[in-house]
Amino acid sequence: MTPRDVVALALWVVVAILVIYTIRHYIFTLNRVFGRHRQPYVDIGVADWPVVAVFVPCHNEERVIAGMLEALLASDYPAHRYHIVPIDDRSTDRTRAIIEDFATRYPGRVRPHLRDEGKPGKAAALLDATSRSDAEIFLVFDADYLPGPNLLRQLVAPFLDPEVGATMGRVVPHNLNRTLLTRLLDLERSGGYQVDQQARMNLDLIPQYGGTVGGVRRTALLDVGNWDDDSLAEDTDMTYRLILRGWRVVYQNRSECYEEVPETWPTRIRQIQRWARGHNQCFRRYGFRLLRFPSHLRVGQVLDGVLLLGVFAVAPVLLLGWALATALYFMGYPVHQGIIVLFAVASYATLGNFAAFFEVATAARLDGSRNRIRLLPFLALGFLVNLLAISRATLSRRSWLKVGPGGPRWEKTERYRPGNGPRNGPPSADAGGPR
């Protein structure tokens, strides 16, 4: 076998991977266009609601924490059945003072958990708080989120099904009018939730618990060994441990919650690199365990699980494909033999045409959005940045090796909301009727 044949073979592998992801995208999008929308728990309005603890991990969140706590206190979930646990982990700003003020004003309803020692990081904070709570369900929100009044009830409803281990709601950006980036992220989020997550739910595959706007059942959490404080992505890690054990994760597209998306490219790059490293760590931990095809999982669920784990590894694979195709060209590989053309089509269909246009456009249409769809061509810019940032993170040591002695640390996304008051900017959650 000549070096040229080796390079050609490697390119065939790259093409195969890209084609698989392309097919996956098509299945998801066509399912959302033509398939049945599956949301069996969303209409549960009355029930004997379980006791819920709402965790809000915080590290220097003075700009947003008050708005978050006010939103949670306005929930229509029975007041005697839920309490809020702001977990302050070594904040150096006014976060702790704000939390303590709320605890004084709402005794019993706001029960802070203040950390000054132990491992830093979200997973460690959650682990600590979980061990001190006797609630049946733990809901988790990041501090910059703004839940509507009915969200807690909607997120808890799936837990009335004894098989459900975790639930996940939909994240909706509210600061999309700030920059081109926020508008692109709004489109990406639409595609990710309205199409990807809901299609997984429709097809009974593996919807992902996303670590915020979601929750976990206490018994399920303990059954899979609690939060892993060594995990770089405690949400993906939890999803796979639950699935491998036999629990279900439920996604509810109608359980929407506003979030603040990054407004600057450096913040966005740090965020997506953090996600990539965490995801790749889970790939290393659970990819091969999934490929043993546990008897309680269907083949489709296993394949979806593996592809979801590998989603951040596709970026460097695509870059590798470009390098291999270029090398082949200069090695005199005849273009008309097809592989280079096939690669070009596959890479275009995977990260270009399809992801950027079809999936996002479908999501925007399902959302009833109109003119924002015109920004689709700019998504090419976002994908290019993502491609490089994810590739760099994926090729870093932290993605694949065990977490170092320092363990995970707080890697926070910058907040932009001005001031500390109640809701700044987002429209009322009650503003709209059913879509």
Next chain:
Amino acid sequence: MSEPLAVALLLLGTLGWVALPLLPAVLELVRPTDVDPLVMVGRDNADISRFARHFREYAMANLTRLPSEALRGDYFGKLADGTHFVRVARLTHVLERGALPDGSHDRVVILEHPTELRGHERFRLEVWAKAAFHGGPAATYRAVLGETGVRLGARSTVLRWVHATGVLDVMPECRLFGRVSSEREIRLGDGVEFQRMGAPAVIVGQGTPPSALPAMSPPASYAVMDEPERSRRLGDHLRVETDWYLPPHTLVEGHLVVAGRLHVSPGVRIRGSVKAHGPLEVDQGAIIEGSVVSRDGIRLGAGCAVGGPVIAEGTIEIGSGTSVGTLVTPTTVTGRRVRLAPGVVVCGHIVTEEGGVTAA
């Protein structure tokens, strides 16, 4: 034309051609027209009486702006927003005066006193009954708000919603599109079609809403459940990987999840929730204290009692004399289709995707 100019024009033309598809994107970026956050579903479908409440608020706000003569006696007029209305305070036949040639009514109708209609009326706008309202047979309503009891005559149709502060009595063969609610009780005749209902008690025919689940018999009177071979404990539930059958009078402690079909025999008591990925059949007299969930359909036999929600992605059939929820702990029945036999009592909500029916 000189060669450099031709090249420059060609270049410009090509760039323009390439940039053309980007024009809408650039315009939207420079002059945003769709930049508001996605509007969330603030009040979801679980709030069954929402439309009725909103109508009451709307009507009251509009009526208070009218001159005082509009609030005394029979009156034809316009609400502050221009909507025509008729206020019937004394004589029901006033309604006929305001009817269109085809006999229908295109005004909001406000009934101040107890009213009994003859039937076959068609109300294109809302009816607001401030006292007892008895509709005649085969009437068609857009929506009805009753501040006390409401009775819908046989074969009547409600297009959007009906809400009663008191008892809502629905005669046989009515068709209730949209939301149906009462703050006290809904009584349904035979052959009533519905979509979503909510009340402290929804009763088909005759029945009494329970305030608690039936007491448990002495444990010795139950058989102990044999755990099947292909099963394992998972947190707080037992997961069975095959179809499963619970023999009569078995006691199940905790939750049960079955990856196939599940048949629950008569007299079984499950002290937790139960889920089947396949069809779930519950025989006569079984008691399930928690939820009943199926990825397929659920059939609850006669005389069963369920404490928690009944959730199915297929059809739910509930047999005669079965109760779901209690007055103290109301709950929800939600499925693609729901079929209720006479004597069924549901305390809480019934929500269907494609419709439900009461039938013998």
